[in-house]
Amino acid sequence: MIAFATIGGGLYAALLWQLARVIAARRSLALGRFPVIAFVTSMVCAAVSITAAPGIPSALLGAGVIGAVMCGVVDARTGYIFDGLTIAMSSVALSAAAGIGSLPTALLSGGAVGGSMLALYALTRGRGIGLGDVKLATALALSFGLAWGAIAVGAAFVIGAAYGIVLLLRHRAKRGDAIRFGPFMAAGAIFALAVDIVGIHL
Numbered sequence: 001m002i003a004f005a006t007i008g009g010g011l012y013a014a015l016l017w018q019l020a021r022v023i024a025a026r027r028s029l030a031l032g033r034f035p036v037i038a039f040v041t042s043m044v045c046a047a048v049s050i051t052a053a054p055g056i057p058s059a060l061l062g063a064g065v066i067g068a069v070m071c072g073v074v075d076a077r078t079g080y081i082f083d084g085l086t087i088a089m090s091s092v093a094l095s096a097a098a099g100i101g102s103l104p105t106a107l108l109s110g111g112a113v114g115g116s117m118l119a120l121y122a123l124t125r126g127r128g129i130g131l132g133d134v135k136l137a138t139a140l141a142l143s144f145g146l147a148w149g150a151i152a153v154g155a156a157f158v159i160g161a162a163y164g165i166v167l168l169l170r171h172r173a174k175r176g177d178a179i180r181f182g183p184f185m186a187a188g189a190i191f192a193l194a195v196d197i198v199g200i201h202l
Contacts (some may be wrong), residue, residue: 005059007047009066013091016070016085018104019027023082024074035073042066045193056100057145061193063092064143068152068189071136075182081132086139093142109146113153114138133181140189148192155189156181 017034024031042065047061055067067089071081096107117134142151164179 002051005062006043006047008110009062010039010043012046012063012072013042013066016067016088019084019088020070020082023084024078026082029078029080031074032077035070038069038073041190042069045069045190048197049193056096060093060143061148061196063096064089064140064152065183065189065193067092067143068136068140068186071132072183072186075132075180079107079180080181081130081136083132083135086132086135089136089139090142093139097142105145106142109144109149110138110142112146113141113149117153122183129181133185134140136182136185140185142190144192151195152188152192153185154188155191156184159187159191160184 017039021031040118045065046059046062049058049065067085071085071089074085075081083195093106093110094103114134114137116136117129121129121131121134137149137153140152143149144152160179160181163184
């Protein structure tokens with residue numbers, strides 16, 4: 001089971017990366033080399049999620065983390081979170097939710113987390129987060145559910161704020177500078193996975 005999850009996680013990450021390459025090429029964006037560290041991280045997260053609690057919900061949690069990691073890499077390198085990636089993530093999550101009879105719950109979770117992020121986007125007029133971040137948060141909530149989706153997004157803001165403070169203290173940034181949020185969404189997703197695993201073992 002662990003080997004299957006690890007291989008499956010790696011294949012899913014590779015497919016998302018290939019999709020990102022196609023989209024980047026169409027937009028004439030430089031995506032760079034294959035992200036080996038992100039790929040390995042994705043495989044580890046997939047294996048760990050299944051080890052903690054075998055089943056579709058845990059597989060979805062792992063898939064959500066993998067999607068967030070790949071989106072984080074793409075955002076860090078290009079400044080964009082491609083719609084194609086978040087659509088793929090959402091499609092996987094919704095298909096799995098429909099298969100286990102939890103589609104209404106998944107839709108409610110995505111609507112709640114995504115709606116909150118959209119409201120923040122509107123209030124800040126896009127200065128704090130972008131629409132790509134809103135779509136990624138929605139896709140994460142579809143995969144994670146309401147509670148873990150909210151934890152992932154909340155952790156992303158905390159980690160991002162801490163990073164911003166460090167940059168300010170080291171005079172490497174100034175107030176008003178934009179910081180790409182995708183990598184912090186990935187960190188928040190990994191944090192949510194870690195918290196979920198700790199909770200399962202307690």
